[in-house]
Amino acid sequence: MNSPETQNSPLGRRPTLYDVATHAGVSPSLVSLFLKDPERISEKRRGAVQKAISELGYRPSRAATTLASTRTKSIGLVIDDYRNLWFVDLLRGMESVLSNLGYQVMLADSRPGKNRIKEATDGLLAMHVDALVLAAEPSEAMLSTTWVPTVVAGWRKGVPAGADLITNDDDGGGAMAASHLLELGHVRVGHLSGADGASAHRRAGFRRAVETAGVESIISESDGTSEEDGYTAACWLLEHHPDTTAIFAANDTMALGAFAALKARGLSVPHDVSVIGYDNSPLAKSRYLDLTSVDNRSDVVGIDAAHRLLARIEDPSLQPERKLIEPTLVLRGTTSALR
Amino acid sequence: MNSPETQNSPLGRRPTLYDVATHAGVSPSLVSLFLKDPERISEKRRGAVQKAISELGYRPSRAATTLASTRTKSIGLVIDDYRNLWFVDLLRGMESVLSNLGYQVMLADSRPGKNRIKEATDGLLAMHVDALVLAAEPSEAMLSTTWVPTVVAGWRKGVPAGADLITNDDDGGGAMAASHLLELGHVRVGHLSGADGASAHRRAGFRRAVETAGVESIISESDGTSEEDGYTAACWLLEHHPDTTAIFAANDTMALGAFAALKARGLSVPHDVSVIGYDNSPLAKSRYLDLTSVDNRSDVVGIDAAHRLLARIEDPSLQPERKLIEPTLVLRGTTSALR
DNA sequence: GCGGCATTTTGTAGCGCTACAATTTTTACG
DNA sequence: CGTAAAAATTGTAGCGCTACAAAATGCCGC
Structure with a gap:
């Protein structure tokens, strides 16, 4: 007009x-x-x-409002990398409880350098967020320097003093994946593992479940958790244990690497080898890939984190809490009974 | 200590x-x-x-600094959905020029409702961003209401008055994909198209190139651009044109749908049918999928957008500019010469 | 040892908004 | 109608910082 x-x-x-x-x-x-x-x-x-x-x-003007009020009605979320899509579920979970209450979620990623996590956090704090969710591994430098209620989501190491911890039960999830394969009758099961914290827990759960069943646990560990890492680890596994009939990858991306390794050897999934991933990422949900995967329920983590923060904003004297979220198994087409 | x-x-x-x-x-x-x-x-x-x-x-306190200064040294980026990873390249491109100059990029996504784009933009403006990049289709409501230099990136419809436009040459990219297939000797080429703006341009380019070569253009159009849409469109294509030997999907995700449809019919890629996608997304780069794709160079769009904004921050009287970025073809393993 | 100039430091006055107490208007009811 | 209580509206005083002009200090050669 x-x-x-x-x-x-x-x-x-x-x-x-x-x-x-x-x-x-x-x-x-x-x-x-x-x-x-x-x-x-x-x-x-x-x-x-x-x-x-x-x-x-x-x-x-948000700046003026922020300056004049004591509460900004905003929550900061620090993620490690926009490309790791797991934060999308976390964010959605948080927003599902916060939006209705008028809270806004501000995102900061900490990709490049090592201490970018502190930078990202500082940036958020500079905007007077009422509370903070750290979905990235806290660096030592910030173990004691937060002025606001904080919850660490999805990581277990280096939790700042006074922060809540809400994380996925990666150990239980690893065991869950192993049990699924064992129940299908597989006895030669391999695991492609990464080097980070979550991987270690998934690995431990896997090993426990497999050994409890009296089966040998074969683990191929690599430096990272990328598709290439999965490929390399799978190649090692298939070379040293050619009788493997089931593979548990530490995440869906690594499972993709396993697919590549199997394809290169003329093995088909799930006919020759069953594959299960972790994260239930968009990749796993793909009609083409149709990957059985463990869902770590980041949405639930987000919901819990939000509730926790709201409670601590109301009453800052609340004692920090630690909580594990149970993963669920999502059955799809890449795992089948041992033929 | x-x-x-x-x-x-x-x-x-x-x-x-x-x-x-x-x-x-x-x-x-x-x-x-x-x-x-x-x-x-x-x-x-x-x-x-x-x-x-x-x-x-x-x-x-960022709020106090913002309030007291005229410039905030921050640029707002509005994206439509965090899950559409193309923004990551855009962001990286922008940051590569802005970070060194002390600028910060603030992200806002506009996922849910229709007018969330306006909301996201308002939120950013409320934080006194010095300039705005809209990587989401601007709604009518905001065609005339920006106080700061604005560039629309990656969309061509509904550009607010006075805004710059820097976008991908989807038309050229469509032609590029078609030419690639034609050069490989394919003469029965199908295109899986979506319904949004970018798809329309890619389709037009495809059609032009194919028809210029004297080949019939077969287009299977669907409502969206998801993998399911790609699957449905590919099923239609394969049913009505079973002699198809090459498929150009409007994006990589739809190509995945095509894979699913081909697999269901026992056809192999690229032996029986060549497939080319669009976006050069992480999906295409996957070792397992290894998908030939058109890269729309969002990183370059980001770099250009940043330069443009800096120029307009310096001199607000600058006339808006429109610019197309040339895509490039990334050859991988899903296309091969007609056998 | 002293102008004259460059460099460093400081005081004053807001930026645009909210909190909260004080004030005015409206409503309820004897 | 009058008056107390409730509801609506307003004034005052900052929130934490920067801009900019003014003041203080340092430095030079003669």
């Missing part, structure tokens, strides 16, 4: 709350009240203020 | 710049100066301020 050039607003600058108040013929305080809860002012004024806001194209 | 309980700081609250100044025995202005450029103050004072900062555990 209006020309973009004139920008509706008669001011040559970003309109402020005072501009709105003047335009609407009320006091700034009333406009502020309107912003916080429109229901709290009379219908007559509400209309006038609303009109002034849209006529001027006013948008509140 | 210090107990986490005492938090180093003698104050029972978040330390401010004034606390630092007092502690260091200098004026607040000097501390502010230090924050902006440590080199600008004498060595003696610099040491004192530095010491005070770390002793108190001081972190500047």
Whole structure:
């Protein structure tokens, strides 16, 4: 309707709350009240203020609001890398409880350097977030330096003092994957493992379940958890244990590497070898890949983390808590009974 | 060293710049100066301020800084969905030019509702970002309401007045994919297309190239661009044109759907049918999938967008510009010469 | 040892908003 | 109608920082 050039607003600058108040013929305080809860002012004024806001194209300044209020109604989420999609479920879980309460979730990733986690956290704290979720391995440098309620999600090492811990039961999940393969009758089962914390737990669970069943646990460990790592580990496994009939990969991406190694050897899945992954990532859900996988329920972690933070925002004296979330098994087409 | 309980700081609250100044025995202005450029103050004072900062555990308040300065040195990036990983390259491209200049990139996704794009944008503007990159289709509601330099990246419809446009040459990319298949000798080529803007351009390019070569263009169109859509479209294609020897999917995910359809029919890739995708996503790069794909060079879009914004921050009177980025073809194992 | 100039440091005045107490208006009811 | 209580509205005083001009200090040669 209006020309973009004139920008509706008669001011040559970003309109402020005072501009709105003047335009609407009320006091700034009333406009502020309107912003916080429109229901709290009379219908007559509400209309006038609303009109002034849209006529001027006013948008509140978050900076000013933040500075003037004690609470910002925002929660910071630090993730290690945008490309690790597991944070999407975490985020969705958090938002499912926080959005309705008017909270906003701010994301910061800490990809590049090692101490970027501290940087990302500092950035979030600089924005006065009311609380923090660390979905990245906390560095030593920040073990004791948070001013706000903090929960560590999905990592178990280096939890800052006073922080809650809500994480996936990777140990249980590893055992779950192993049991599934054993129940299908497999007795030559291999595990492709990575080097990080979660991998170690998955590995331990796997080993325990397999050895409890009286079966030898064959583990091929690599430095990372990428598809290439999975490929390399699977090649080693297939070379040294050619009679392997089932493979448990530490994550879905590594399972993809196993697929590549099997394909190269002319072995088919699940006819010759069953494969189970971990994370129930979009990859596993793919119709083509159709990968059986352990779902670590990051959405539940997110929901729990959110509840926990809300509680600690209300009562900062609450004692930190530690909690494990049970994974679930998602059956798909890459595992089948031993033929 | 210090107990986490005492938090180093003698104050029972978040330390401010004034606390630092007092502690260091200098004026607040000097501390502010230090924050902006440590080199600008004498060595003696610099040491004192530095010491005070770390002793108190001081972190500047972004809100206060933002409010007091005219520039915030931050750029907002609106994306449609965190799960569409193409934004990662965009982001990396932007950061490669912005980080060195001290700019920070803030992300907001607009997943859920339709007008969340406006919400996400408003949120960013509320944080006083100096400029905005819209990597999501702008809604009508916001065609004329930005106060800051804006560039639309990767979308061509609904560009707000006064915004720059830097986008991928999807039309050229479609033609590129088609030419590749034609050069390999294929004459029965099908295209799996989606319904969004980018798909339409890729389709147009494909059609033009194929028809220029005097070959019939067979297009299977679906509502979306998911793997399921790709699967459905591929099933239609294979049923109605069983002699198809090459398939161009509108994106890598749809190519995965095509794989599923081919596998179900016992056809192998690339032996029976060649497949080319689009986006050069992590999927395409996978060793197992090894998918030939068109790379739309989002990293370059990011770099260009950043340069453009910096220029417009310097000189807001600059006329908006439109620019297409040339895609490149990435050859992998899913396309081969017609046997 | 003293102008004159460059460098370093400081004081003052907001940025745009909210908290909270104080004030005005409306409503309820004897 | 009058008055107390409730509801609606307003004024005042910052939140933590930066911009910018003014003041203080250091440095030079003569």
